[in-house]
Amino acid sequence: MTLHHLEPLRQPAVRPAGQGRPRDTSIDARATEAVLELLESAPYSSLTMEAVAAKADTSKPALRRRWKSLPGVVVHTLIEALGPAETPDTGCVHCDLVIGASEVADTFSFSSVTHALPGLLSDLASDPELRELFIREYFDSRRDATRAVFENAISRGEIHEGIDMELTLDLVAAPLYYRAFFGHQPITREVAERSVLSVLNGIATNVWKAHHQAG
Amino acid sequence: MTLHHLEPLRQPAVRPAGQGRPRDTSIDARATEAVLELLESAPYSSLTMEAVAAKADTSKPALRRRWKSLPGVVVHTLIEALGPAETPDTGCVHCDLVIGASEVADTFSFSSVTHALPGLLSDLASDPELRELFIREYFDSRRDATRAVFENAISRGEIHEGIDMELTLDLVAAPLYYRAFFGHQPITREVAERSVLSVLNGIATNVWKAHHQAG
Amino acid sequence: MTLHHLEPLRQPAVRPAGQGRPRDTSIDARATEAVLELLESAPYSSLTMEAVAAKADTSKPALRRRWKSLPGVVVHTLIEALGPAETPDTGCVHCDLVIGASEVADTFSFSSVTHALPGLLSDLASDPELRELFIREYFDSRRDATRAVFENAISRGEIHEGIDMELTLDLVAAPLYYRAFFGHQPITREVAERSVLSVLNGIATNVWKAHHQAG
Amino acid sequence: MTLHHLEPLRQPAVRPAGQGRPRDTSIDARATEAVLELLESAPYSSLTMEAVAAKADTSKPALRRRWKSLPGVVVHTLIEALGPAETPDTGCVHCDLVIGASEVADTFSFSSVTHALPGLLSDLASDPELRELFIREYFDSRRDATRAVFENAISRGEIHEGIDMELTLDLVAAPLYYRAFFGHQPITREVAERSVLSVLNGIATNVWKAHHQAG
DNA sequence: CCATAACCGAGACGGTACGTCGCGTCTTGAT
C-alpha cells in the first residue's frame, strides 16, 4: 500500500482563463511528495516552506502561488495522499466497520501522517477556513463513510434504530487516533477490530437505556 | 473550578547549592499563570518565550534558567495546573469511571488545555526526554488511576479477569481526546458517562471472545 | 547636437528568411530612444527590460526577439547613438586631436552615457561576446581614429616615429573617462584640449628616452 | 603583497554603549574576505548579500547590521583592503610619482578590484552619501597623496608653480584606470612609469602656455 | 485564396534575492 494513489490533484486555486504561461503541474506532485518525505524523518515543527521548496526542487513563490500557507500545503498533501474514504458494503456491519477501521490503522503506519496530524491540527486553530476544508475533506469524509455503514446496518435490521450515532462513530475511530497522538500503544489491525467489536457489543446490549430507565 | 490549584512547584532544574542570590520563586508561579492566560485566547503557535516573559513580567533569561525550552514551560504548566490524577474508589466501577472521565471532560472546558495539547504533542516529538516526562506525569498518571479502578472492580468480582486492559483504557478516554483534537462535537460530562457505559457493555457481553471462538 | 543621429539600425539578429509577418521596425527605434530617456534620469541599475518595454510602448518578448539581454539593448543603443568615430584630417595633429577629444567630451555631457558606461562595462564581464562587440564598435572605433591621426602626423613628419603609440592613445582619452567615472572634475572641451597639449609636449621632449639612456 | 593588511576595521555603525551582546568581530573580517574571494572569480553583478553571507558563513541580518546595503559592504571592503595612500617623499618628483603610480598598478593585478570598480561606481550613483564616503576614503586619499608629491616638488623648485594641478593629477592616474575599465591593454609598473614621465615632460616644456601665447 | 509562419500584445509563470521579523542566545552591570 502506498500513500500516493487515489485522486487526481484538485487545484486549490483554479486558473481563471486561458492566458499566460500554464503551471508546471509536476511541481504540485513534487511538493506533496516532498512533504511526505520530510515528515517521514523529521518532526512537523521542522517542516518549513523553505524545506519543502528545496526538497521539491522548486521555489517558495511557486509553492505560495498554489497554497497560501504551509498548513495549506500539508492539508492538500494529506487529502491528496489519503484520499476520500469509501463506504464498504459487504452486508455485514462488523465486516464493514473492520474494513474501514483497518484502513485508518494502515494510514498510521506511515510516520508522515502521525508526525503531521497533531501539529497540523494545532496550526489549523489559526485558520478556520483551512480547518473547515481539512475537516470536511479528511475527517468528515471518513466519518460519513462510517455513518453510512451504520445506516445500512440499521436499514437491514442488524442494528436497532435508537443508537447514539455521534458517540458511536467516535467510539469506533477514537482509540486509533488516541494511540496515534500519545503513542502509548501500537496501532494494529487487531486493535481496530477489537474496537469495532467493543462498540457493537455496547450497542447490542444497550445497557445505557436500561441503566437510565432503572435510574 | 480553577486550573491553578494542586501542587507546589517542583523545580525542574534543582538549584546546585545554597550559594549566591536565591531565585525569586514568584517568577515560577507568574510564568505558569502567564502560559495559561496566553493559551486561553491565542493559538499554541503564537506562544513564545518572549510572550511568556512579557506576560509574566520577567525576562527571557529568568525563564530559561528554569526550563530549557518553551515546550518545557508548557509541560510544567500543564502538569502543575492539572495535577496528578486521583483514583476514585466508591465501590462501583461505573461510578468510579464516570468520576474520572468527567474530570477529564471538565479539563477540556478550559481552552488553554485544548489549545495547548496538539501543538505540545507535536513539539514533544523533538524532545524524547521531555516527552517521557509529560507522558509519565500527565498521561500515565490518569491512565494508571483508571487502571486501578478496573483492577479494583476485578478484585471485587464486578468485572471478569479476561478483559483487554489496554484497549479498555483507550476506549474510556479516547473519545474525549478525539473530540478535543477534531472539535467536531462538544465535550460534556454526558459524553463521558456514555463512553463509560458503552465500554462496560462491551466488556460485559464479551462478544469479542465469542466471535473468535465461533470463527 | 543630439545623440540620435548617425546610423540606421543594424539588426543584431537577422531575420532568417522572407517569410512570416515582418518585424515592426519602429520598435527598434522606440527601444533605443527609451533606453536613452530612462538613463537620463535614472541609474543604470534601475534599467530593466520591463522598464524599456513600457517606455517604448511595446512588450518584453518583442525586445527579446531583437536582443538577447538587457546589456545587449544598451550596447546597441550606445553604438547607435554615438556612431562610429570619424578621423579628422586638417593637416595639424594638435587640431585633429582636439577635434576628436572634444567630441568625446561632448558625449559625456549626456547623462545617459555617463550613467550607462560603468554599469554596462561591469555587466559585459559576464558576456565576452557582447563585450567584444562593444569594444570593437565603440572603443576601437574611436581609438583607431585617433591612431590614424597620429600616423598621419608621423607621415607628415610632425611627430617622430619612436613614440609609444598605445600609451599615447591612452593619455589622450583617459582623463576624460577618468572624470566621467569618478566625477571629481567637470568634463569640458578645455580639459580635452589641455590633455592633448600635455601629451604632445610629452612626446616632443621625449624625456622618456633621454631618462633611460642616461639611466 | 596582499590586499588584507593595512588598517584595523573601522565600524561603520559604532555601538552606542556598553550593554547587550557584543558583536562577533570575526564576522567583519570574514565578510570582507568573502567579498574579495567572490569578486576574484565572479562578476560584480553576481555579488549578492546572500552570496556574501554564505561565503562568510554567516547570515544576511548579521551583515545588514553592519552595512546598510551591498555597495556598502563593497565600499568597506575596498577601503579596508586597499587602505589609505601614503605620500612618498624621496626628494625626487619622478621617483615619488613612480612609487605612487606603481602601487595603483599593483592594486589592479587583483581581479577583485578590477571586477568591483565599474559596478560599484555604477551603484554608487544611487547612494550619494556612500559615494561621498568612497570618494573621500579611496579616491581623494590617493589623489591628495599625489598632490602632496607635486607640492613638495614645487616647494623644492623642481617644478614651477603655474601647472594645472587638477589636470596634472588626472594625467598621472587616468591611464591606469582607463586600462582597468576597458581592459584593452595590460596594467604594468612600466606603464605607470611611462605615464609619469609623459606628464613630467608636458609640465617641463610647458607647451600649453607657449601655444596660447602664440595663439 | 488559403495555408504557412513569424510576428504582435497580454499576462501568468518559475526563481533569485531581497529586506524583515522574531526567535533563542549571550553579555553586561547591578543587586
Next chain:
DNA sequence: ATCAAGACGCGACGTACCGTCTCGGTTATGG
C-alpha cells in the same frame, strides 16, 4: 548566582520583480 535589559546571530518568512514562456490573434508572403 541571581536579576533586568538589550544587542546579537540566524532561520525562515513573505514579497518584489526579474526574465521566460505560452497563449490567441494578426499580418505579411508564397503556392
